[in-house]
Amino acid sequence: MAPLELALQGLALFGLILFIVLWLMHLISIIYVRLHLHKKSPDKQPYSKLPGVSLLKPLKGVDPNLLSNLETFFELDYPKYEILLCVQDDDDPAINVCKRLLGKYPNVDARLFVGGKKVGINPKINNLMPGYVVAKYDLVWICDSGIRVKQDTLTDMASQMTEKVGLVHGLPYVADRQGFAATLEQVYFGTSHPRSYISANVTGFKCVTGMSCLMRKDVLDQAGGLIAFAQYIAEDYFMAKAIADRGWKFAMATQVALQNSGSCSITQFQSRMIRWAKLRINMLPGTICEPIAECFVASLIIGWAAHHLFHWDVMVFFLCHCLAWFIADYIQLQGIQGGPLSFSKLDYAVAWFIRESMAIQIFLSALWDPTVRWRTGRYRLHCGGTAEEILDV
Template sequence: MNIVPVIISAGMILLVATQFVSVALAVLRKLLWRTSAKCGPDGVTIIKPVCGLENNLRRTLRSSFAIDYPQYELIFCVASPDDPAIPLVRELIASHPAADAHLLIGDDKISQNPKLNNIWKGWRAAKYDWVVISDSNVLVPPAYIDDLRERWSSATSVICSPPVGSDAEGLAAALEAAFLNTYQARWQLVADFLRYGYAQGKTMMLSRRELEHSGGLSILASEVAEDAAATKIARRTGKKVAVVREPFQQPLGRRTWSQVWSRQLRWAQLRRSSFPLAYSAEILTGILPVAILYCILATMDVLAWIGLPLLIVCWYSAEVALAVVYRWPLGLTLILAWILRDILSPLLWLQGWLQRGFTWHGNNMTSLKRSKLKRGVVGSQT
């Protein structure tokens, strides 16, 4: 008996099963969800790092003022006094005089992570124990804080949400949504369902008191990415990272191909640096390895060629079902973008291994070096 076709068949079946089981678990998480009782109305500080005039920035920042929660403050953090987003932030604060909102300007060089440097002043100025680090491009729903606090328990260290790409304009933006939604968000929901969640920096809720016991905000500089550091802290302290019931949206607008690729490559390098074993397995998660194995078996007359297009249709039908269940954007352009994503993913994965640095908001960084805390540097505040 030729053992090679058996081994190839077993590998292909395992990869196909991984696709359908992961989608099934993400769907099951949604169907089995039970809403928890609301937590008490403790005050919450939302820190919004802002850098430049991103797509839909007015819309996303304005949504932060419409949160349905009795007691919260907004702290907008901008690193440079010349940032073009400053007039917009000031305008929004002035147009919402009842809001407890502030703008802080200055850059504290505490790490090589520009986002962490930017929010440092906001963390020190926060007046509540509950702190949400919320990226400026997140579209905040009215129940934002309630959705986050719903997941908190004594066993939790971080509550987070992956971004769901919405309002994509053009194929490049649809490709970014293809990476974000039925791929990256799916795997984060599955990890949460299996009680092995990991943080995503778009939205992270932390307890200042608990983080101070672990070393304070500066401990998040122990990794290049603050969400990777938060994940490792949680696991080291025996606590968990939890994900909200339904991920929050990030309206994408129009993207260029270079913007999409550089962003996905940066994230790939960060994952490879912080979690190399998990990153190694990413090469097996798209349809391309399955299609290659199927073609090998077809040339060996083990499988019929007609089965390949049927497999491809079933593969992406699972992602369609996932998008429908979670009410994520869907359409022909997005489905084409899923296929393009799976074609490009091996190249992205390989470049993530080979490339050793990237530029983030004008900062040259390396994904292999850990951040070093520089104490005693204080930014200006206005």
Template structure:
């Protein structure tokens, strides 16, 4: 019996295509269910003594776009018991006057500035946060980037998700981390900014929500994360379960935030550690982290995508390698080729239907997160950026997958195993790197 290999490939291709559509529709459904209604948390009006205290940690460096409004959004949280710690590494940082002005404007908010960093690894964000982490008065920490603005009800709803009672009908594992889907807000209509907006607010959000709805593995971005310091002090980034039945047991050796200073994607690694080492789970509140995108060129966008593909390659290789086969252009080719072989349908018909439906679902996700449909004023710009994002996805991936150096905040790093990084020296020719590959600052092995 002869097996028609083309029939097998066409059938497998169509099944893969249907599976990816199921994932996309799951993300679309999750966005509708979670974000189209955002009720006020009862914690917002509760007495301060009856709610858990929260320490909000915001690392600052320079004048991020919309910095004043971003920081102010944490000063006006509808929650009765929180403090704010604004961290800067340098006493001459340009963000300091903005922070001081807000402290003067809101004298009743418990806020202080923490100046200075501690070098615990190659990650400058972690180095900047260490002193605030140690000085925080509360166990629950909300780490939120300086380019993010949030709704006043975000903290109360997030605490609800973190410490709320388990459902009596649907048992679930303990929640160790609450995170928020990033949603891009464009303030300057540059091509890179628009493409970043189209990416974060459609395809990225759709897949992010689908993965977190299935919840078979940790998948977290660090724009806005809420977790307990007591939990973080029990894990060491080994991703191995704690070998003890004691619910307060910790991993041997150093634990806590300092051990994550050797990772570029420390947020993802913290989430994975809480998931695997504590056996806990994550949750999303019905809020978004409004990521204010500033003046981003096309080059900035490309190098940002390259950076995170290279980091993911060393953290989740198998998932990274199948990434191109989840993108719309490759899926369109798979679908059209399979349907043509199986049913004789012309390629252009399948491709046109595919992209029309794909964009419709993406725009529905946008409407759920934004709380309104795509504004008519940016419809054509957004559409063009969406097309550019889809067309650029495969070339960017192919470029990124064969490298290991990344640039972040003006510094160059080499990504090592498990997503660890080391500072790289000034770029050399490929021949020089071949002859002398050890041109990187070592990281303290104790970390």
């Protein structure tokens, strides 16, 4: 066999393997969502004996939903927890929101910390340090400012924290909101993101986002405490890695981590996706292959492989494969939503097509510029996940 023909056969075989892997990911994710999410977890310990939890809440600035989101944490139905509100700047308007809630709920064990402590380049870690140092419970729950919870969310997470589990995380999703940008976010966090997130966790790869994570404080302390992760921008990945390296298992909550930011636009969504892609590329160089797992690119590769191996029409296969992907994503989105969607099937179709069309542009933008803008800072990423702050002269 000629070298060219041998190479083409190898590429066709790769396309066939890619097809199998990607559809296994679809199936794993859809089945897991149907069996695990939105299911009331069995009571593994009496309510009164649930462990105490220190909630660390990093806050910066005020968006239209901050007050209502934050208030849901003051209304948690949980026997023993404290809320440690952390604000970096003395003039941050989030301070007034915190004081308002502290006055409204005097019986909730909650405190406000202003000023942070500079221990590294990660602004979130710097902000949380004063709260982490005084946290009095064995479990710490780090939860972003834009997250909204139900009264039993913490009970659900704590019930997953069995004796061999060191970290419980929530699958990121988005609350129902008005506007196309909100629909685009919800479609992404209900289709592409959970497909890789869930299939990675089910097959043994530790994939965790820090939007809502319940962790054992003593395990973090063994790794050096929060300060040990201040050199990274993606502190959640490295905290999860440190916990896994010490032999602890992970568990996923049955409730999603419900993002409910009051500020939403397509530009903000693109910037966020580009920042995440930059972090993944620098932490895990293998993610350079991510584009082949996107619908349109994968369908072209697999369509060419089907043509080379079975003489099928490339364009017909491409269209059929994209349609099957589109339907599988819709089934998964419905499962993660756990109820009726807030938008029409036409809205879904438009948002899905735009998201898939944006994927390559987002990836190329991440490769083009190695710097990251996050909050008020700008950072240069280094291989391995570390970063340095770029100071404007």
